[in-house]
Amino acid sequence: MSRLIDIAVNPKLDLVLERYVDVPREKVWAAWTTPEQIKQWFTPAPWTTTFCELDLRPGGRFHTVMRSPDGQEFNNVGCYLEVAENERLIWTDVLKPGYRPGDGPPADGCCGFMTAIIQLEAHGKGTKYTAIALHRDEDSRKKHEDMGFEEGWGTCLDQMVAMIKRGS
């Protein structure tokens, strides 16, 4: 009944970051699912993550606040869709927590526009790490690309791997 579906990626609509990292996937999973860890790596420096609250189950809240170098704060509230330990984490900002429909595509493209998927596969002693952002149309993908998806998500992953290696 609840077997996982294949995620259908469409290169015209979606963005994908695929990397091999030399830390075990259990630690990558912990980095994605522990608020105190998320705060350490989730935002590309000099931005910071000042708040993180999560309710790690389908329908649960994924809430972060990011602060820009000049002190502006950005609230991000999403809803988890799948929580498959050490394998796959899916959430969307199109739904609010509890599966309530969100406010629809915003003018500034900042949130309410994507479903994010993190897939982890063991690879030797390390991890094949795949991050996917699904969008509704080419325009949303383009905006996300222009916001710096590849560099942003890549930098955050570097920060995460460094955190894991520090052992904190």
Add this chain to the structure above:
Amino acid sequence: MSRLIDIAVNPKLDLVLERYVDVPREKVWAAWTTPEQIKQWFTPAPWTTTFCELDLRPGGRFHTVMRSPDGQEFNNVGCYLEVAENERLIWTDVLKPGYRPGDGPPADGCCGFMTAIIQLEAHGKGTKYTAIALHRDEDSRKKHEDMGFEEGWGTCLDQMVAMIKRGS
């Protein structure tokens, strides 16, 4: 990890139909999850359901086509979010199958606007049946109410119970 969250109903935003029906919940579950059965009860007569295809798992497709008495067809495509056999079925038309964000709130309010939850509880030999529609705002709730949520969903439930009692 994957325990069910409580659904937070807000009377200002949501619509709820609660009824006791004298058929067992396993049969109500089958009526909601079998295309050949859905076609028999899903649309208030004289409307008909001419097509039903479903992939019954989180992220899977819930697709129906309804035909009006004068032959107009309406396509409804949603995405399942939770499939808890005999207990709870949740889907939304805010996401397309595979969790892809949909097109946002449409001008006609016809789809892309709600998350639906069917909850079944055993009650003697029958079933306590709760159908909930979650909306993003009061306007969406009002539109859905004006479209005839209570009567429409109630009539469909009567049709479903009649179908189950016929044993088809």
